[in-house]
Amino acid sequence: MFKNIATFLTLAIFLLMGAGCKRELHSSLYDDGSTPSPITNTTVQNLPGAAEITYSLPHDNNILYVKAEYEIRPGVKREVKSSYYNNSLLVDGFGNTNEYSIKLYVVTRSEIQSAPVTVTVKPLVPPVVATFNSLTVAEDFGGLIINYLNDAKADLAIHTLAADSTGAMVEANTNYTTLPSGRYTIRGFDSTSRKFSFFVKDRFGNISDTLTATYKPLYEKLLDKSLFRTVLLPTDVKDDWGLPMQNMWNNGYTDFWDMFHTQTQSFPMWFTFDLGITVKLSRMALWQRQSPAADWAYNANNPKKFEVWGSTSPDVDGGWNNWIKLTDHEVVKPSGLPLGQVSADDIAAAAKGEEIPIPLSMPQVRYIRFRILETFTNSATNIAEISVWGQP
Known part of the structure; x- marks a missing residue:
């Protein structure tokens, strides 16, 4: 009998403890679940392959960040976020000087976003194009010397293709750089005339035009x-x-x-x-x-x-x-x-x-x-x- 009473008392204690425990929920001090107002007073400063957008934020303690959505090429989307501590953001990744539409949203701590504000940017000549336009190529012993400029110090790859014995263009060299300028050589070719092609690619997947010419490396x-x-x-x-x-x-x-x-x-x-x-x-x-x-x-x-x-x-x-x-x-x-x-x-x-x-x-x-x-x-x-x- 005493055993049964002890079991009953233990069970009662656990039930009382369970009744006194509630799940603790955390929520923002200011979050009322409402839709935020959009940004205002937007201005655009166009930059090489990019643009800086400045704006005014609504007076709302529940704002977490501003988000920009845009395409750098058809079907290729980018998203950039900027903290509510800032009043600007940088949109980048553009491979030409066309006009681009940027949609900007204010986003709350509950991930509720405002109606979009659309601005138009028109980037200056992007690094992938500027560096391509700067390329100079000269014949050298056993290959070629390539010079380039990269004033923006962008993360770029300069690709070289060379014709093989069948005339097909195959990858011969890739030079990666973030330097403002440079000079490098590609070697290993005999002293016969050969077609070479050059193009530049950036970290966003943008590709420049292609320079193609025939060169005859010097004998060595x-x-x-x-x-x-x-x-x-x-x-x-x-x-x-x-x-x-x-x-x-x-x-x-x-x-x-x-x-x-x-x-x-x-x-x-x-x-x-x-x-x-x-x-x-x-x-x-x-x-x-x-x-x-x-x-x-x-x-x-x-x-x-x-x-x-x-x-x-x-x-x-x-x-x-x-x-x-x-x-x-x-x-x-x-x-x-x-x-x-x-x-x-x-x-x-x-x-x-x-x-x-x-x-x-x-x-x-x-x-x-x-x-x-x-x-x-x-x-x-x-x-x-x-x-x-x-x-x-």
Whole structure:
């Protein structure tokens, strides 16, 4: 009997507790469920590929944001929101200078939106078009040199198509950029006339017109590294750690110790080698010590800033009278991450090698001198591999 009474009392307590508990609902302090008033006093400032719309908000504490809805191309819709703390929003993504209708809504905390207010914008020339119009293309050794302007620093991709052996146009290169201007090369073509096409695409999927023309890349060949020789002039830096200069042309760069390593001394330091033939250079490629890449790429003794000099008759005293500066170069980490941190793009770029273009105006040379101005952290220099191209 006592057991039954205890069970009954326990059940009664739970029922009373349940009766005293109610679901707690949260709602906005100002939300009355009404439809908000629309914005007023709209003004438009047209921008390259975009427009800024300024407006006045209704006096309503329940407003959460203003929303713009529009199409940048038929069937391609965009939506932009701006907090109630602001009195303007930016509509972007336009690929031409046509007029576009923008519908603007005031939206409450309950996601109730006002009647739309429609404004018309007419963007200025968008970056995808401006950059396309700026493209200049010139024939270069083994390929082409492309120059461009991107004043808006927009996120763009410059695509290059090239005719294959059947005449079909196939993707040959894509250069991604957010820089205000740039110059880059595409390589790997023989010295025959070939049709190339170029167009620009932005992050919104807008595509420019296409530039198509026929170009004939200049002849170049990869120089025979078996002809390369170490030259040690009186002022040159010597090797160290038993890692001689000839390691730079043994066609290896992935082994941890397969490299040329100089002695430690103050900058600038320089070293010299003989190509074995007199040649008009077109470009070089340099591979940094990078194994494992996460530890060594864009770090330590790898060259960061340097000059490349050429000569046909080096000064026997190690001086500079008979040398001509071929180019200046700086190694830039693609990701821009701090020293000691690398991305997948950084590792891929290090494995590909650092291309060093040589201007067409430079004379023929036989001897090469690297003048190292700065490495990434230390006061010695190491280089894993070097390749050289030119017209013998």
